[in-house]
Amino acid sequence: xxxxxxxxxxxxxxxxxxxxxxxxxxxxxxxxxxxxxxxxxxxxxxxxxxxxxxxxxxxxxxxxxxxxxxxxxxxxxxxxxxxxxxxxxxxxxxxxxxxxxxxxxxxxxxxxxxxxxxxxxxxxxxxxxxxxxxxxxxxxxxxxxxxxxxxxxxxxxxxxxxxxxxxxxxxxxxxxxxxxxxxxxxxxxxxxxxxxxxxxxxxxxxxxxxxxxxxxxxxxxxxxxxxxxxxxxxxxxxxxxxxxxxxxxxxxxxxxxxxxxxxxxxxxxxxxxxxxxxxxxxxxxxxxxxxxxxxxxxxxxxxxxxxxxxxxxxxxxxxxxxxxxxxxxxxxxxxxxxxxxxxxxxxxxxxxxxxxxxxxxxxxxxxxxxxxxxxxxxxxxxxxxxxxxxxxxxxxxxxxxxxxxxxxxxxxxxxxxxxxxxxxxxxxxxxxxxxxxxxxxxxxxxxxxxxxxxxxxxxxxxxxxxxxxxxxxxxxxxxxxxxxxxxxxxxxxxxxxxxxxxxxxxxxxxxxxxxxxxxxxxxxxxxxxxxxxxxxxxxxxxxxxxxxxxxxxxxx
Amino acid sequence: xxxxxxxxxxxxxxxxxxxxxxxxxxxxxxxxxxxxxxxxxxxxxxxxxxxxxxxxxxxxxxxxxxxxxxxxxxxxxxxxxxxxxxxxxxxxxxxxxxxxxxxxxxxxxxxxxxxxxxxxxxxxxxxxxxxxxxxxxxxxxxxxxxxxxxxxxxxxxxxxxxxxxxxxxxxxxxxxxxxxxxxxxxxxxxxxxxxxxxxxxxxxxxxxxxxxxxxxxxxxxxxxxxxxxxxxxxxxxxxxxxxxxxxxxxxxxxxxxxxxx
Numbered sequence: 019x020x021x022x023x024x025x026x027x028x029x030x031x032x033x034x035x036x037x038x039x040x041x042x043x044x045x046x047x048x049x050x051x052x053x054x055x056x057x058x059x060x061x062x063x064x065x066x067x068x069x070x071x072x073x074x075x076x077x078x079x080x081x082x083x084x085x086x087x088x089x090x091x092x093x094x095x096x097x098x099x100x101x102x103x104x105x106x107x108x109x110x111x112x113x114x115x116x117x118x119x120x121x122x123x124x125x126x127x128x129x130x131x132x133x134x135x136x137x138x139x140x141x142x143x144x145x146x147x148x149x150x151x152x153x154x155x156x157x158x159x160x161x162x163x164x165x166x167x168x169x170x171x172x173x174x175x176x177x178x179x180x181x182x183x184x185x186x187x188x189x190x191x192x193x194x195x196x197x198x199x200x201x202x203x204x205x206x207x208x209x210x211x212x213x214x215x216x217x218x219x220x221x222x223x224x225x226x227x228x229x230x231x232x233x234x235x236x237x238x239x240x241x242x243x244x245x246x247x248x249x250x251x252x253x254x255x256x257x258x259x260x261x262x263x264x265x266x267x268x269x270x271x272x273x274x275x276x277x278x279x280x281x282x283x284x285x286x287x288x289x290x291x292x293x294x295x296x297x298x299x300x301x302x303x304x305x306x307x308x309x310x311x312x313x314x315x316x317x318x319x320x321x322x323x324x325x326x327x328x329x330x331x332x333x334x335x336x337x338x339x340x341x342x343x344x345x346x347x348x349x350x351x352x353x354x355x356x357x358x359x360x361x362x363x364x365x366x367x368x369x370x371x372x373x374x375x376x377x378x379x380x381x382x383x384x385x386x387x388x389x390x391x392x393x394x395x396x397x398x399x400x401x402x403x404x405x406x407x408x409x410x411x412x413x414x415x416x417x418x419x420x421x422x423x424x425x426x427x428x429x430x431x432x433x434x435x436x437x438x439x440x441x442x443x444x445x446x447x448x449x450x451x452x453x454x455x456x457x458x459x460x461x462x463x464x465x466x467x468x469x470x471x472x473x474x475x476x477x478x479x480x481x482x483x484x485x486x487x488x489x490x491x492x493x494x495x496x497x498x499x500x501x502x503x504x505x506x507x508x509x510x511x512x513x514x515x516x517x518x519x520x521x522x523x524x525x526x527x528x529x530x531x532x533x534x535x536x537x538x539x540x541x542x543x544x545x546x547x548x549x550x551x552x553x554x555x556x557x558x559x560x561x562x563x564x565x566x567x568x569x570x571x572x573x574x
Numbered sequence: 575x576x577x578x579x580x581x582x583x584x585x586x587x588x589x590x591x592x593x594x595x596x597x598x599x600x601x602x603x604x605x606x607x608x609x610x611x612x613x614x615x616x617x618x619x620x621x622x623x624x625x626x627x628x629x630x631x632x633x634x635x636x637x638x639x640x641x642x643x644x645x646x647x648x649x650x651x652x653x654x655x656x657x658x659x660x661x662x663x664x665x666x667x668x669x670x671x672x673x674x675x676x677x678x679x680x681x682x683x684x685x686x687x688x689x690x691x692x693x694x695x696x697x698x699x700x701x702x703x704x705x706x707x708x709x710x711x712x713x714x715x716x717x718x719x720x721x722x723x724x725x726x727x728x729x730x731x732x733x734x735x736x737x738x739x740x741x742x743x744x745x746x747x748x749x750x751x752x753x754x755x756x757x758x759x760x761x762x763x764x765x766x767x768x769x770x771x772x773x774x775x776x777x778x779x780x781x782x783x784x785x786x787x788x789x790x791x792x793x794x795x796x797x798x799x800x801x802x803x804x805x806x807x808x809x810x811x812x813x814x815x816x817x818x819x820x821x822x823x824x825x826x827x828x829x830x831x832x833x834x835x
Contacts, residue, residue, distance in 0.1 A: 437645075445646045451681075470773045475801065476752035499776045520775040536777075 046159035047109055049204050053272055060552035062108045065154050065199035066412060067549065069270040070335040073414040074508045075550040079557035080572060081511040085525040085535040087572050091558060092130030094123075094567040101545055102562040104154045105199065105412070105505075108551035113560075114157070114176065115567065119150040120166045122174055128553040130569065134179035144168035144190040145444060146197065147215040153266070153546075154199030156207055158227045165196035165209045171225055173207075185230040187211065192443050193218050199267045203277060203308045206233055210264020214282040214328065217259035217447035222268075222279050222304075224311060234311030238262035238281045238299050246316075251295035259441045260293055261285030262300040266410055269333040271347070271363060276305045276314055278333040278349065278363065286439040286449025287326045296321035301329040303351065305366060315366035320355050320389060325379060325434060326404050327355040334415050334422065335363060338487060350487055352413050352424035354406030357383065358485050372490030374483055375407040375428050397453070399431030403478070404452055405501075412505030412547035418512055419528050421484045421493055425516065427501045430478025471500045471520070482506065482516055484531060494531035496524075505547025507559070515559055517544025523561045523568065540568055605678035611733055613679025616672055624662060627736055628691065629683055632662075638683050647677050683735070691736040692820035699825025702818050707810065709822075715829060721786020723770040724807070725754065729831030739823050743814070746807035756806055757781055759791055760798035767791065771801070 047063055055061070055068040059076040067073050080088070096102055100118030107114050113127040120140050124133040140150070144167045156163040161182060162174040168190040173182040187209065188194030193216020201208045206224040214220070220238035225231065239260045240246035250257035261284050268279035284293055284300035301320040304313055320327045331351060338346040349363040356377035360369040368387030378401045380389035394400045411425040433453030441447055480502035484493040504517035514528040521544060523537040542564015550559045558571045622631070629637035643658065644650035651673050657665035668676065703709045712724035730739070741749045757779065759767045769783035779799070780790045793799055810819060 440645060442646070442649075445648045448646075470753065471775060472751070472753040474752040474755070474771075474774070497776075499774055518776075522776070539775075 047157050048159070049202075052158070052202060059550075060108075061110065062106070062549045062551045063157060064107065064201065065105050065156075065267040066269070066332055066547070069203075069272065071267075071269040071332045071412075072334055072336070072417070072508075073332075073412050073506060073547055073549070074416055074510070076510045077550050077552055077557045078509070078511045079552070079555075080509060080513055080525075080550075080559065082513055082527050082534055084572060085513060088525070088535055088537075088559075088570045089573060090537075091128075091569045091571045093569070094125060094130050094132075096562075096565045096567070097121075099565060101149050101151045101543075102565055102567070103151050103197075103546050104562065105547045105549050106560060106567070107155055107157055108549075109157065109176075111553045112176075113551075114155050114162055116152040116154055116164060118152055120152055120164060120172075122155065122162060122164055122179065124176070124179060127551060127558070128556070130567075136174050136179040136181065138164070138166060138172060138181075140166050140168040140170075141190055144195050145193060145216065146195040146212060147446070151197055152199075153197055156200030156202045158202040158205075158207070161227065163200040163202065163207045163227070165198050165200055167195050167197065169194040169196050169211060171196075171200070171207065171209055171230065173227070173230060183230040185225055185232070187223065188213075188218075188221075192216070193445075193447075197265050201267050201270065201277065202227065203270050206308070208268065208277065208308075210238075210268075210279060212263045212265040212282075214261035214263035214265075214285055215287060215446050215448060216444060217285050217441045218261060218263060219258055220262035220264055220282065222264050222306065222311070224308075236304070236306055236311040236313065238264060238304070240298065246298035249296040249298040249321075250293060252293075256293040259285060259447060260297060260300065261287075261447075262297075263328075264330065265328075266330040266332055269335050270308060271335055274305075274314075274347075274364060275308050276363070277308045278303055278305050278335070280328075280330040280333060280351075282328040282330050283323050283326045286447045288324065288434050288451075289436050289439055289449025290322045290324050291436070292439065292449055294322070297323070301327055301355075303329060303333055303349070303361070303366075305363070317359075317361055317366045317368065317387065319351075319353050319357070319359065319387075324393065325355070325400060325432070327353070327406060328409075329353055329355075330410060331408065332412050333363075334413055336415055336417075336422075336487070338420070348487065350413075350415060350422045352408045352422065352426070352485070354402070354409055355379070355389070356402045356407035357389075358422070358424070358490055359387065360487050360490075361387075370490055373407075374424060374485060374490075374492065375402060375426050377401050377407065396435075397433055399433050401429070401431045402427060403430045403432030404434075405430060405432075409503075411503055411545075414506040414508040414514070416508040416510075416512070416514075416528050418508075418510060419484075420487070421528065422487055423506045423508065423514060423528070424483050424485065425502045425504055425506060425518075426481050426483050427478050428481055428497075429475075430501065473500060475499070480518055482514070482526065482531070484528070496526055496531045496533070503543060503545040504561075507548040507550060509550065515548045515550075515561070517546075517548065517561050517563065519543045519545075521563050523548070523563070523570070537568070537570070540564065540566070542566065605682055609675045609678035610682050612671075613675035613677070614683075614735065615732060616668075616676055617679050617683075620666065621676075627693075629680075637680055641680065647681070650677050650680065691740050691823065692816065693736055693827065694817055694820030694822075694824045696821070696824040696828050698818075699821035699823065702814065702822050703825055706818070707814065707822060712807070723756070723768070723782045723784045723786065725770070727826060727829055729829060731827040731829040732831055734826075736823050736827060739826050740819060742807075743810045743819055743822060745811070746805040746809055747803070750803075750805045756802040756804075758798070758800045758802060759796050761791075762795055762797060764797070 096117040104116045113125045120138040122136040169188040193213040195212045210222045223235040224233045263282035284297040302318040334350040349361040351359040358374045359371045371383040413424045435451035439449035480498035482496040500519040502518035507515040512528045514526040525535040540563035548561045625631045644653045714726040769781040773780040
């Protein structure tokens with residue numbers, strides 16, 4: 019009898035532990051906790067770690083002197099062969115992550131064991147340009163929020179993994195999709211729509227976290243009668259299909275009550291003649307009132323873009339110590355167009371801008387930050403190429419070093435071919451072709467993230483570049499043979515973590531770029547932003563490589 | 575009747591709801607090499623009969639330059655599936671992977687196979703490859719041939735177009751795929767290793783050396799490491815006639831590896 023009951027006893031204990039662990043978070047993640055996320059560094063509560071989006075942790079167990087002792091703690095294998103581009107969030111020992119395309123997983127953040135999975139099967143009608151993937155979750159109270167590849171927003175109970183509500187955000191048949199990790203501000207869940215290659219009209223929208231009802235919507239292309247509409251010249255319907263998508267998470271300044279979002283390219287991508295004018299607010303950053311969605315200011319990086327230089331990068335907010343003792347409220351931006359910008363985030367004023375890689379599409383910026391363009395002759399390479407000097411890979415800022423760190427592609431070019439594009443709902447709307455990044459080479463290098471680096475030095479190399487916000491100069495550079503798709507994490511102890519397409523996870527000295535440690539080859543591309551958290555006082559660092567999440571820490 | 579209805583519904587579903595997707599595309603408009611290679615093989619077996627190897631086989635249609643009836647990839651998928659009524663272009667049944675590959679190849683064939691290529695006599699070409707061209711001194715055309723660092727030609731006809739083969743014979747350095755660049759490394763003990771690069775990352779390089787041996791070197795342990803930009807293969811622009819080049823291309827196109835694969 020006793021023996022027959024034993025399995026049930028064990029099972030009961032197991033369930034008891036799970037319930038206890040999940041009950042610990044019943045108080046939930048309030049807006050106050052999100053506001054003060056840096057005060058609880060053991061948790062990682064938003065996509066970029068805090069509203070300032072610095073991807074910086076105050077955890078200090080891992081230092082520049084002990085990274086050599088880092089060891090693999092656990093691995094989670096995703097049951098998906100899509101790209102693993104999510105940043106997990108962690109709250110009170112529970113990790114929540116998304117598995118492409120739209121599965122949510124709750125795990126024990128210390129052991130990697132799974133509590134539950136919620137699998138949403140997106141409609142086959144969705145047609146994202148570049149992979150059926152997802153970049154992560156938002157969280158408020160005890161509810162998770164996931165934006166789906168078929169343009170729906172789903173609320174999920176963080177304890178049970180059961181859906182709470184679902185809202186249709188846009189029509190996937192018209193090319194709308196969502197890959198973004200939602201941003202929660204106050205009682206609202208804010209998302210943006212992808213689809214810049216399908217002639218969508220982009221927007222950012224806020225939804226009531228309790229009900230899923232839409233609260234406000236900001237179209238990233240102004241309609242007739244709205245300021246900025248005149249930048250879609252010609253009087254046609256170019257604005258209706260002008261793209262300006264939103265596919266990375268914004269930031270928030272609570273003092274100004276402004277939320278900042280990067281806006282994608284205008285469409286058709288490579289034929290600007292079809293959409294004369296500056297094409298606001300494509301390739302811009304917009305500052306919106308978080309309560310109403312009203313535009314406070316904007317800054318456009320690339321007017322009338324020829325090259326698909328999406329400006330969706332993470333807006334990094336920095337309270338920078340000025341020499342006179344005051345604090346400057348800045349926004350730092352490593353743009354896909356190859357320039358590193360410093361803006362005043364109170365009003366959008368251009369402070370400075372300098373190229374961080376070799377470029378030839380512009381010779382510089384004027385006093386207002388507008389590019390002085392130098393279009394290249396047809397059939398010749400434009401630097402940076404279509405993938406940009408950087409792209410969606412999360413940058414980092416360290417208040418310790420006062421440096422901005424960006425993952426970059428160097429010496430990568432594209433020859434752009436232009437052709438007329440006809441808008442058809444749900445069809446690609448590109449307006450051109452992409453030529454060989456290796457001029458004269460017989461074949462296109464393989465963009466597929468395979469095991470073989472057939473990009474080689476001929477098609478560009480990767481680097482982590484540390485930029486000084488004051489001078490715009492590179493303080494140091496860590497070069498890689500292959501280009502990099504990884505984001506960057508910095509720590510208060512001056513360790514910088516990053517990966518790359520080669521599948522190594524690196525720890526660098528954030529002060530000088532010296533390689534402190536690297537993992538064994540993890541067998542797949544690292545294409546996400548590393549993050550850090552702690553459980554029971556022990557610090558962990560997580561990076562996804564290939565289809566697995568690899569979690570490292572120091573020996574106990 | 576039921577069978578017919580199912581087929582029609584199935585086709586409608588595919589056309590309406592399954593736009594071509596290359597899941598590993600970094601960007602719409604860019605195509606994976608694996609898809610391009612796969613598409614080349616499919617193109618040869620299903621399209622080249624009418625459209626010809628160079629894409630210009632149908633009067634007034636040159637697939638290398640433009641597909642005016644199919645501006646977008648989705649439209650090209652639809653066209654391949656449904657054909658063009660009242661023309662010789664028939665409907666075709668393909669899997670999603672095959673459609674992805676065909677689109678990838680057709681969209682890039684202008685870049686991988688420029689120009690008109692003369693294709694000569696394969697039998698004469700074989701004689702030149704074995705004799706005057708001295709190709710087998712470095713390249714294997716049969717598995718029994720001796721190993722070296724040069725790419726094996728055993729299935730070259732299945733993975734390369736006539737245009738790229740001709741270009742390689744005339745300008746081997748200019749057409750060398752960068753990953754294939756020769757490398758020269760000096761090991762810590764002074765040993766010199768030469769070979770053809772197969773893969774490389776920040777810390778290591780994988781190669782096939784001049785003895786046909788697979789090697790992996792730790793770059794941090796090397797005294798010297800050089801990536802050469804000149805191909806060890808000579809140009810045949812002066813040593814073979816145009817006819818002989820055409821004959822060699824014809825022979826190379828017959829090298830298709832293991833039958834059935």
